[in-house]
Amino acid sequence: MRDTLPLLDAIPFPALKRGRLDTLQVNVGYRCNQSCVHCHVNAGPNRTEEMSGDIADLVLAVLDRRAIGTLDITGGAPELNPHFRRLVRGARARGVRVMDRCNLTVLSEPGQENLAAFLAAEQVEIVASMPCYLADNVERQRGKGVFDGSIRGLQRLNALGYGRDEGLVLNLVYNPQGPSLPPPQAALEAEYKRILGEAYGIVFNNLFVLANMPIQRFGSMLVSKGEIDGYLQLLQDAHLDANLDGVMCRSLISVDWQGYLYDCDFNQMLDLPLARGEKPRAQLSDLLDTDFDGHQIRVAGHCFGCTAGQGSSCGGALEAAE
Ligand code: SF4
Ligand code: SF4
Numbered sequence: 001m002r003d004t005l006p007l008l009d010a011i012p013f014p015a016l017k018r019g020r021l022d023t024l025q026v027n028v029g030y031r032c033n034q035s036c037v038h039c040h041v042n043a044g045p046n047r048t049e050e051m052s053g054d055i056a057d058l059v060l061a062v063l064d065r066r067a068i069g070t071l072d073i074t075g076g077a078p079e080l081n082p083h084f085r086r087l088v089r090g091a092r093a094r095g096v097r098v099m100d101r102c103n104l105t106v107l108s109e110p111g112q113e114n115l116a117a118f119l120a121a122e123q124v125e126i127v128a129s130m131p132c133y134l135a136d137n138v139e140r141q142r143g144k145g146v147f148d149g150s151i152r153g154l155q156r157l158n159a160l161g162y163g164r165d166e167g168l169v170l171n172l173v174y175n176p177q178g179p180s181l182p183p184p185q186a187a188l189e190a191e192y193k194r195i196l197g198e199a200y201g202i203v204f205n206n207l208f209v210l211a212n213m214p215i216q217r218f219g220s221m222l223v224s225k226g227e228i229d230g231y232l233q234l235l236q237d238a239h240l241d242a243n244l245d246g247v248m249c250r251s252l253i254s255v256d257w258q259g260y261l262y263d264c265d266f267n268q269m270l271d272l273p274l275a276r277g278e279k280p281r282a283q284l285s286d287l288l289d290t291d292f293d294g295h296q297i298r299v300a301g302h303c304f305g306c307t308a309g310q311g312s313s314c315g316g317a318l319e320a321a322e
Helices: 005-009 053-066 084-093 115-121 135-142 146-159 185-200 216-225 228-237 241-246 265-269 284-288 301-307
Strands: 023-027 070-074 097-102 125-129 170-174 206-209 252-255
Touching (some): 023 053, 023 265, 053 084, 084 097, 084 115, 216 228, 228 301, 241 301, 252 265
Parallel strands (some): 023 070, 097 125
């Protein structure tokens, strides 16, 4: 794996400060039943890092203490963590909105037969990666058999009311195949709805269009192909100051499987931790007595991936979201 951080750290980015915390994004581990080319987490079936039950309990305590509105659970395939369902139940019992970054194929994994029904019963919002409506493109990024598995997963969720019924939100995520900016979100969403509807009878709520981050597996691939400089320049050239207010690190804190804190999931993957005073790595327990409002955000060249063009956040394009 080629490290892109030295390149990213050499690129200046406008200073940013944290605002009011409303989302805790928790990465419960790197194990995944897939190993996608664009994965910024470098997840896969052989990864063993996994959040413990004690840290999952601390997540629930922080939700209480900080009155956090949204718990965004990610991985790996977060559902493979043995404490996933307890975390979901605990957060929902507190009235917290829960989002599950679901890869869809995990719904058919052995032992996960009742996962879709569980998610529906808890009214968990599903955010699912679907980088294209064409099988070849999906499988080039996400592996053989993933397209059919994803379609089956979507159909199963639709059968439970996802994408149709109130409270059962199903959002899809698109990211480009290579080092280019994503197309406009609204037009692509309409095309996805038409094609997935006509071909497979699938319905969903929104399509989130995200730029690929020049880090981890995708960044390393660009370095190997000699395309990293061109992509970093493309992101910088497309930067819009208007997107700075909406970047997710202003209102979100990312937590890793060991309970360490970061300004966002990308900083987590680059190992750029959130510091607290003299302490180089703040921990989940720090959130019991501070919310980091006004704290300086650790920015570098990858941040242009959030502010280029229509912008990218955990809720898709920033302009469109506004
Ligand atoms: S499904 Fe998601 S977490 Fe798993 S390898 Fe693919 S991108 Fe990474
Ligand atoms: S990558 Fe995006 S979300 Fe993360 S710190 Fe930079 S601007 Fe914020």
